[in-house]
Amino acid sequence: MTLGTGGSAEHQAALPHLDAVPPPRAQKTPAGDRDGLSENLPGSLPDDLPDGLVVADARGRVVCFNAEASRITAVPPARALGRRLEDALPLEDLKGRRWWALTDPYGGLAIRTGQPERNLLLPGGREVLVAARYVRELPRGPVSRVVVTLRGTEARRRTERSHAELIATVAHELRSPLTSVKGFTATLLAKWERFTDDQKRLMLETVDADADRVTRLITELLDISRIDSGRLEVRRQPVDLAAAIGRHIQGHTARGQSPDRFFVRVRRPLPQLWADPDKVDQILGNLLENAVRHGEGTVTIEVAPTGPDEDEKGTAVTVSDEGPGIPEESTGRVFTRFWRGSTRGGTGLGLYIVKGLVEAHGGTITVGRGPSGGAEFRFTLPVAKPAYL
Numbered sequence: 001m002t003l004g005t006g007g008s009a010e011h012q013a014a015l016p017h018l019d020a021v022p023p024p025r026a027q028k029t030p031a032g033d034r035d036g037l038s039e040n041l042p043g044s045l046p047d048d049l050p051d052g053l054v055v056a057d058a059r060g061r062v063v064c065f066n067a068e069a070s071r072i073t074a075v076p077p078a079r080a081l082g083r084r085l086e087d088a089l090p091l092e093d094l095k096g097r098r099w100w101a102l103t104d105p106y107g108g109l110a111i112r113t114g115q116p117e118r119n120l121l122l123p124g125g126r127e128v129l130v131a132a133r134y135v136r137e138l139p140r141g142p143v144s145r146v147v148v149t150l151r152g153t154e155a156r157r158r159t160e161r162s163h164a165e166l167i168a169t170v171a172h173e174l175r176s177p178l179t180s181v182k183g184f185t186a187t188l189l190a191k192w193e194r195f196t197d198d199q200k201r202l203m204l205e206t207v208d209a210d211a212d213r214v215t216r217l218i219t220e221l222l223d224i225s226r227i228d229s230g231r232l233e234v235r236r237q238p239v240d241l242a243a244a245i246g247r248h249i250q251g252h253t254a255r256g257q258s259p260d261r262f263f264v265r266v267r268r269p270l271p272q273l274w275a276d277p278d279k280v281d282q283i284l285g286n287l288l289e290n291a292v293r294h295g296e297g298t299v300t301i302e303v304a305p306t307g308p309d310e311d312e313k314g315t316a317v318t319v320s321d322e323g324p325g326i327p328e329e330s331t332g333r334v335f336t337r338f339w340r341g342s343t344r345g346g347t348g349l350g351l352y353i354v355k356g357l358v359e360a361h362g363g364t365i366t367v368g369r370g371p372s373g374g375a376e377f378r379f380t381l382p383v384a385k386p387a388y389l
Helices: 009-020 034-038 067-073 099-103 154-194 197-229 241-254 277-294 328-333 350-360
Strands: 052-056 062-065 114-121 127-136 143-151 237-239 262-266 273-275 299-305 314-320 364-369 375-382
Touching: 052 067, 067 143, 154 197, 197 350, 237 277, 241 262, 241 277, 241 299, 241 314, 273 277, 277 299, 277 314, 277 350, 277 375, 350 364, 350 375
Parallel strands: 262 299
Antiparallel strands: 052 062, 052 143, 114 127, 127 143, 237 273, 299 314, 314 375, 364 375
């Protein structure tokens, strides 16, 4: 977030209003000049902002020090107001150098508009994310205010940990199939004549299955990237959910599952569904695979119109099994990254992707306990049509 050169949407929405605020008076409320700032922030006060806000006037004296800034720095607003900015907010860079002396907001180049967000240190060595904007009444004129935002580093650290976990998971999941592919292909190339046709077929089938596994993992990573960045496209077409479920069940029975393990109930008439058929296949595939792998007994799939109490007309699909189910304390984490219901393999990304795909269609998904005590997943897809219709 760089306040001088753009910054985040939150700060752009809140801080440019401060440009029109006259230099605050010396008499302040405990959180700063509430009256002066709130005039240009309709319905908002400095203490309402989610980030720490510190404002210094043309003399470098602190005139606003909101509640979040006080929480982050552990400095009471009354102790900060009226003090010099560098004294009220003593910051150092990661090399131990005093930040205000380095940046010199009041005496530096007249074309500078601020400082981009960066990690700095508060007294005691605690890290904080700091960005600054220099407000000038005239282009290249003297600085009339310095606006500083403060944020804790907890959210960034969580994101970094999540990225590290994702990289570790991908590396682990890729290593096994690629090692298998490399081993079998190298063996076949070196000793082709020594193997019978049946042995060659077995090794090539294993290579093919491992290649499919790598392809699925790459598809999951691309889906996560699109979901997280909001770039997931939904190409709506008429979709027959009952037929799609039938195809998935045929696939499971072809791989050795008993047809008696699946029970499908379709409550008609169903509203016509416009959805992305490939993404609907991903949703159904993940939920059925989850029920088969981690559940027990009969897997029941029910397709029905959404109820009258639901917000939008559409189709609801419920997938339940007769296994041990998901502990109640874990239901809040089921759709997060890397959650695994058991130790039976998997990346822990499937249900996270399912939730993203359902929500991209404007639907919802929930998890609970089924009638037989196993896990029950229910998702809804609203009736929708492409824009050209």
